[in-house]
Amino acid sequence: MNVLAVDIGGTNIKMSMVDSTGQTSAFKEIESGAKKGGQYLVDHLMEAIAETYSGFDAIGISTAGQVNSEEGSIIFANENFPGYTGMHVKALFEERFGVPVKVENDVNSAALGEKHFGAGQDFNDFLCLTYGTGIGGAIVIDSTVYKGMNGSAGEFGHMILHPDGLKCNCGCVGCYEMYGATTALVKNAMELNSKYINGRAIFEGLEQGDQQLEKVLNDWVLEVANGLVSLIHIFNPPAIIIGGGVMEQKKLVKAVSAKVQELVISSFTGVQIISATLGNKAGLLGAASLHLNK
Ligand SMILES: [Zn+2]
Structure with a gap:
């Protein structure tokens, strides 16, 4: 066909x-x-x-x-x-x-693409998160996407993690994506130096040993991990597939995974945090x- x-x-x-x-x-x-x-x-x-x-x-x-x-x-x-x-x-x-x-x-x-042709082929159940301007999410259970009542399930980017924090476009305050999206990383990096306008510029800065930038990155990795840890405690999934611009850096996925394993309740540590493989x-x-x- x-x-x-x-x-x-x-x-x-x-x-x-x-x-x-x-x-x-x-x-x-x-x-x-x-x-x-x-x-x-x-x-x-x-x-x-x-x-x-x-x-x-x-x-x-x-x-x-x-x-x-x-x-x-x-x-x-x-x-x-x-x-x-x-x-x-x-x-x-x-x-x-x-x-x-x-x-x-x-x-x-x-998520279905990754399930049938990409990183999700070995899993019947997994979560999928994309880090970009916001954070997109999908829940795959028994190899199909769980959609909820209106087809809107999996809006992980709007979990409220900082109720006293930044206002989100969705109208809520302190949503995950205000802290964990790539946009948040770039915004914080640009406060250090206006040349850090995108993921590539940030990774160049890190290669050149900008220590303050490394701190910004580590703080962001912690934000990303905090959201994932909550999801792992809810779903107890065997795998989480993460993708989106900066997450194409394998090192970053490893750093997120390490932070997650450190924070998650010990009986949940079997979860694999893996890179999406199909890109765009x-x-x-x-x-x-x-x-x-x-
Ligand atoms: Zn929101």
């Missing part, structure tokens, strides 16, 4: 053909134009597909926003996607292309897996 996989983000849309072994081909990336509205996004995505691809048996779509995956509709999308909320993406694409279409939220798709292809492969592993 050949699946056309689509990964819709706020800035770009990625597309690829995926065969049943997870091999990708004919990768294409276009601007999403999400700001121009949901209808524009869907129309110009359909145009790009029709222009480039043929011979696919199904379409799997990973998308930003809260998704009703039974209906293949968008329950909620934020202000970066005006008019996308309420759109019946599955129905629109099935009508246009005449093949089965499945739709899943991007974070859940990435996780969403595409997860979208494909909606058809390939049913």
